[in-house]
Amino acid sequence: MTQNAGGAKTVRSVASRREFLRRGGKVTLGAVLAGAVVPAVHAGEDNTIRLALIGTGGRGGGAVANALSAPGGPVQLYAMADLKQNRMESSYTSLKNQFGEKVDVPESRRFLGFDAYQKAIDCLQPGDVAMLTAFAYCRPTHLEYAVRKGVNVFMEKSFAADPGGLHRMLRAGEEADKKNLKIAAGLMCRHSTARQEMIARIRDGAMGELQLIRASRMWGGGGIGKRNPNVSELMWQIDHRGAFLWVTSGNMIEMLIHQIDECCWLKDSWPVAAHGLGGRVPRSTDCGQNLDIYAMEYTFADGTKALVNSRSISKSFEDFATYVHGTKCAAQFSGNIHAPTVHAYKDQRIDPANIDWRAAKEPDSPWQAE
Known part of the structure; x- marks a missing residue:
């Protein structure tokens, strides 16, 4: 990942970091946020990675906390943007x-x-990180601007609200590749080590x-329920984003994107x-x-099926899990x-008494590893 710190910098220090990370090639965003892969190329150089948080709700704040808690450094939250003063x-x-x-x-x-997203991203230098955690309706616009400004991006799900938005995201990704942005x-x-262990077993x-x-x-x-007349229609809908x-x-x-x-991932292919x-x-x-029930059947190229279901009905059976069935077990x-x-x-029996192997306990939460 290209890394340039924001704030006052000499031309030499900014260029040196850009050149170092250009040569470094495949550097992950997580590693850059951790600061572990960015040495001080010149004595006295400030290698601080500055973050701009766009969308300051619970997951946005959590993502920043994960970044600031990562080993290494230095990482600094430098700008924030939101629609609501009290939330920010x-x-x-x-x-x-x-x-x-x-x-x-x-x-x-x-x-x-x-x-506000423009003003926050404008505070960064090329190579810093914009953390895009606002809702999906504005994500393509935010991503396009971040890429245009030459900053790296961490973005939360969901990534776009419709197919048109997804196409914009893909085009922005292509532009990011041209600029060596991540x-x-x-x-x-x-990033779950337990899941990675299971994937390795499946591949073997x-x-x-x-x-x-x-x-x-x-x-x-x-x-x-019905909208409070003291709240605008627009803000009411944004506040109830899932609806x-x-x-x-x-x-x-x-709700289902992770599963x-x-x-x-299990199939190592797209349906x-x-x-x-x-x-x-x-x-x-x-x-x-929303509908109260969704049921999807995905078919992969070899005919394998993935059945994905959701239901949000009171006083009904609850289940939150992913299972995979192979010819052996x-x-x-x-x-x-x-x-x-x-x-x-x-x-094939899904029964605690029938467990044959367990993954090792994870050293860190997937959110922190991410």
């Missing part, structure tokens, strides 16, 4: 209390409004040929076909756009709230 101030106060001097965001670098996506399950043939993958996320009912398809693509993408990605069903509870008072690949519940069974 709460996030700033919490991070400042936790990390002290690693959070250097005076009021002059805390920006509010729909154009974009890291918030699919933290890929321990499960035989994969025949079926099952992923379910079934939870209690939700939904939203409106234009904001985050709704529950199917927002859909797990299915593709070639997909068929889906959906339904809604009769006489529902939910004012959102079955295995669990993930558990509740993406827990690294990873083990193999003796045969």
Whole structure:
């Protein structure tokens, strides 16, 4: 990853870091955030990696906390942007209390409004990192601007709210490649050492040929009531992001993206076909756009199926897990709230008494490793 620190720099120091990381080639965003791979090429050089947080909600603050907690360094939160003053101030106060001097965001670098992302990214130097954790409806615009400005990117899911947005993301990725910029996506399950261990076993043939993958996320009912007349229609919909398809693509993408990605990882390929069903509870008072049930059947090139289901209905059976079935045995690949519940069974029976192998305990959470 290209690394240039923000703030006052000599031309020589900025160029030296750019040249070092250009030669370094394949450097991951996580490694750069950790600071472990960026030596002081010149004595006295400031190698601080500055972050701009765009979207200061819970996951955004958590992502910054993960970055500032990483070994190595130095990493500094340098700018923030959001639509809501109270949310940004709460996030700033919490991070400042936790990390002290690693959070250097005076009021002059805390920006509010729909154009705040531009002002925050403009505070960075080429090679610093924009952390894009606002909702999917604005992600393509934010990513395009970050790439145009020559900064690296960490971005949370979901990545776009519609196919047009996804095409814009892909084009921005191509532009980032041309500039030797790095974009890291918030699919933290890929960083799970327990899951990686299971993937290695599958690739080595321990499960035989994969025949079926099952992923379910079934939870209690939700939904939203009527809008408070004191809140604008626009902000009400953004505040209830999961309920409106234009904001985050709704529950199917927002809630199932990790498990859909797990299915593709298990198969080491993309599906070639997909068929889906959906339904809604009769006489529902939910004012959102989500269906209450989603069921997708993905087909891979060799005919293997992945069945992905979600349900959000009160007083119903709840399940949150991913299972994979091979010709030799079955295995669990993930558990509740993406827990690294990873083990193999003796045969096809999904039963705790039938477990034949367990993955080693993970040293760090996937979010921290990410």
